[in-house]
Amino acid sequence: MTATEQVVLDVDGLRMRYGATDVLQDVTFQARHGEVLALLGPNGAGKTTAIEILEGFRMRSAGHVEVLGADPARGDERWRARLGVVLQSWRDHGKWRVRELLAHLGRYYAAYGTAAIRRPWDADELIEAVGLTEQAGKKIRTLSGGQRRRLDVAIGIVGRPELLFLDEPTAAFDPQARHEFHDLVRGLADGHETTIMLTTHDLDEAEKLADRIVVLNGGRIIADGTAAELARRIAGEDEVRWVQGGRRHTRRTADSTGFVRDLFRRHDEEIHELEVHRASLEQTYLALVRQAETTTEATR
Numbered sequence: 001m002t003a004t005e006q007v008v009l010d011v012d013g014l015r016m017r018y019g020a021t022d023v024l025q026d027v028t029f030q031a032r033h034g035e036v037l038a039l040l041g042p043n044g045a046g047k048t049t050a051i052e053i054l055e056g057f058r059m060r061s062a063g064h065v066e067v068l069g070a071d072p073a074r075g076d077e078r079w080r081a082r083l084g085v086v087l088q089s090w091r092d093h094g095k096w097r098v099r100e101l102l103a104h105l106g107r108y109y110a111a112y113g114t115a116a117i118r119r120p121w122d123a124d125e126l127i128e129a130v131g132l133t134e135q136a137g138k139k140i141r142t143l144s145g146g147q148r149r150r151l152d153v154a155i156g157i158v159g160r161p162e163l164l165f166l167d168e169p170t171a172a173f174d175p176q177a178r179h180e181f182h183d184l185v186r187g188l189a190d191g192h193e194t195t196i197m198l199t200t201h202d203l204d205e206a207e208k209l210a211d212r213i214v215v216l217n218g219g220r221i222i223a224d225g226t227a228a229e230l231a232r233r234i235a236g237e238d239e240v241r242w243v244q245g246g247r248r249h250t251r252r253t254a255d256s257t258g259f260v261r262d263l264f265r266r267h268d269e270e271i272h273e274l275e276v277h278r279a280s281l282e283q284t285y286l287a288l289v290r291q292a293e294t295t296t297e298a299t300r
């Protein structure tokens with residue numbers, strides 16, 4: 001098995017029940033090594049509950065869950081050192097300086113380094129990777145909201161996690177910080193082969209970052225696939241536009257990649273201004289949730 005085929009997260013028939021209410025029912029999905037998976041869903045859908053179960057912070061009611069080869073309910077320190085978690089903003093240690101705190105927290109991971117993964121991440125390299133070089137010597141309480149969030153991410157990855165959980169990572173970011181953060185996350189997945197599971201309400205972010213999208217609604221998975229696959233489920237077809245011989249053409253197709261490949265094979269340099277449009281993830285997501293809610297109401 002190659003590294004990229006390796007299943008890092010394996011969830012099968014997960015159920016979580018509070019009293020008489022199931023807040024997660026029959027949740028089944030997997031994530032493979034180096035994948036970025038976005039978990040989407042309306043408020044109260046069960047995202048935080050699911051993630052806390054995967055992180056080993058909450059006991060499930062039923063189902064099979066395997067994270068980095070272990071049951072999170074029984075994960076030991078060595079297992080935990082391979083996970084990274086970015087939750088709310090780091091509010092403690094306001095008097096600590098950025099480099100000092102990261103070097104301090106990093107020391108915990110030194111015992112868990114392997115031949116393949118040197119732990120922890122060198123504090124200065126990490127600070128540069130998250131774009132805090134100018135703030136390295138500053139006290140944490142003097143950082144802006146966006147800088148503090150970058151520090152949260154740095155704290156989450158200082159142990160070079162193999163699997164990283166990000167809970168609404170860019171909620172307080174300005175557009176530039178968001179853009180840089182997206183590059184950082186893609187770099188972690190592509191360059192460092194970190195598997196990432198993130199929750200977000202920002203559908204542009206999910207579309208940009210995620211290799212795969214899982215949509216939860218009312219505790220059940222209502223969709224699982226790439227943004228393009230989900231869009232096709234709803235919209236059915238992509239729209240391809242191009243200019244050929246001075247004329248504008250438009251075609252709807254369920255296989256835009258195959259259509260474009262064929263178009264170039266047949267007409268090659270005659271093709272100009274090619275565009276492929278598919279339903280935005282936002283349109284798709286809203287349609288999926290609406291569809292799921294209509295079905296639930298009909299079966300009530």
Ligand SMILES: Nc1ncnc2c1ncn2[C@@H]1O[C@H](COP(=O)(O)OP(=O)(O)OP(=O)(O)O)[C@@H](O)[C@H]1O
Pocket residue numbers: 018023041042043044045046047048049050
């Ligand atoms: N300890 C608890 N006891 C009882 N019910 C709970 C508990 N924790 C969460 N719930 C319920 O479980 C459901 C799922 O909550 P959860 O926080 O997982 O949703 P979410 O998708 O993360 O929502 P949001 O987008 O608002 O953060 C909600 O109806 C919530 O009220």
